[in-house]
Amino acid sequence: MPLSLLNEEQLGAATARFGHNIVIASAGTGKTSTIVGRIAHLLNSNVAPEEILLLTFTNKAAAEMISRLSTLFSQKIASKIEAGTFHAICYKLLKRHNPAILLKQPTELKTLFRSIYEKREFKKLHYEMTEYSANFLYDTYSFYQNTELELCFGDWMYNNRPDHECFCDIYEDIAKEYERMKDRYGYINFNDLLIKTKELLNKEIFVNFKEVLVDEYQDTNSLQGSLLDKIEPSSLFCVGDYDQSIYAFNGANINLIGSFSKKFADASVFTLKKNYRSTGLILSLADRVIKFNDRIYPKELEVVRKDKPERPALLEFDELFEQYRSVSLKIKRNTINYDDVAVIFRNNSSADGMEASLRELGISCKRKGGKSFFDAKEVKALFDMYAFFVNPKDMMAFIHIFEYAKGIGSATAKDIFEGLKRMGQGSAYWGILKPDTSIKNPFEKRKVNYQLALFDDFVDLECVSKFAHLGLDETVLENPILKHPKFTDESAIFLNDFCILYKKVNKIKEPLAMVEAISDSNIYKYIIEMLSTSRALKKDRSVDADLKKKALLNIERRVILIKKLTKNHTDNQRFLNAMILGSSELSKGDGVNLLTVHASKGLEFKDVYILDLMDGRFPNRKLASKGGSIDEERRLFYVAVTRAKDRLWLSYAKEDRIKKLKFQPSLFLYEAGLKRNNDEYVKLSKEK
DNA sequence: AAATGAAACGTTTTT
């Protein structure tokens, strides 16, 4: 019985009556156990597993809790519980009602946004003002969608940035066209998952959950909050910690947790105070610092551990890389098991130096975040092909693939895609596999720029027979798409290889088989040949054979990793979706954990080293202008510190010799009482 | 419209 393992305060929360319950759970107080206990209690009270919805911040967290439940109950019961992130759950629901949706990577839709943005003329209206960049506007729009529920984008922009009044209409218009374009292509992004689900709940669809549980409630944003309102469960069980709210940049609305008991008349508030994780000295350090923030709920942490603790230590260094090297050395000397160690930092930029230093000492480490992995061109290319094969409507994927063909850029690639669609009666799928050869001209007549007079309109199509000598596949041979004047022998072969692969993968349902088919194909080999060559280019434009070999090996390694990722996946669509929704959740190998503070959320380690505690870097003062606050930075510090179970080191360097920067110690080191120098402290405090 | 070469830039965090 899991409930018997809970302490009194946890048990009280876990067995709370149906209704609106909020649990204020400080770091290390057994939040996860309480949620698991709560679900156990529900199941014991004859609530059916499919009547329970568990919303977590990461899919990993959801999987962990479900796995814990499956040991308590049966696997069969545990797997029936709806559990996942807001986004994952919404995706599931949407897909059920509209199977045609295509979830795309955020950067992908940014490209679409930019293409719309770039057609606008700002300067003609106001010479004296500079408009926001497409990038900034996209991010701002995304933030708007997560936080604003009433106003339209233009009005919201006007309220927030009145100096941009003259552009607000254009901004709004861009956003509207962006929405239209997404609709037209069937694309959706992360925000749309929530927005469209909300719309769905507004009309036809009802979901019926006896209880909805929300983990990490402090990081819920207004949009997610409104989604909860729409679901309107008869019983709501939210768990969070005000002091660990670190997602303001994503619209996390700290007021949701603060106003919970005002919003619901029947609300019960539970507080978990007993900390099992950390030593008293670590906790008192965390507590000293977080006390500088305003309190919403009173909070005293109770230290449960009575073992004799090691004092958290300050590490001071003259130079940035000396810090990384010394900390690495310290880890080597101090550590029995590298997996128990975490190195935590505010900015990802700290990771490279640290990783290099660890590697130098032969210490293995793992970094969270597949960002660089999924951004690699060879990975993108593979997944673009994958995406198109699974979903031939995906025009952007098609364009990206064909940009690799010599002489074909995005414009021609689009022509080809539209052409194939026409050849297949509206579906590129048939346009490739069974083109309608009776169509003489598959291309739209377009207005070309006659002023440049560079190219003719596509009135005079080339003859398909000019590729007869290439020995093309029968489906490609007669395909009128080859009439496009941009096709050369080389790009015709590219198309040919593409079609052959398409035919081959057409019936494949297994992700692993799919990845293998793609990576073994001629066309993929052609692409990685291009990539490795360009990576091995020297200044005099000759190819460094050694570098090229290395580049190919790197690519191969990534392909192997992709193959590994297909493990546990049996469905193409789901695999692809998981790659997008959980692209940052993979971490590989074992060894020291290198983590940003954000990534460390919810984790715990015996030994924790916090790096680069310099004013400007942590706290990151650049962010103040962008909606960040020193309070939020302080919460980040609090989260980082409370990851530590046994030992804690706080480290900073006085200078970056490479970038020629001098640093002051972080304000938080003073607040923690680790540094005493009143002049500096007063100065730093004033700056906030 | 695409390829090539030059310059700039950028480092906050996540689904």
Place this chain on the structure above:
DNA sequence: CGTTTCATTT
């Protein structure tokens, strides 16, 4: 430092 964006050429 490596990638991304910009400008120039074909």
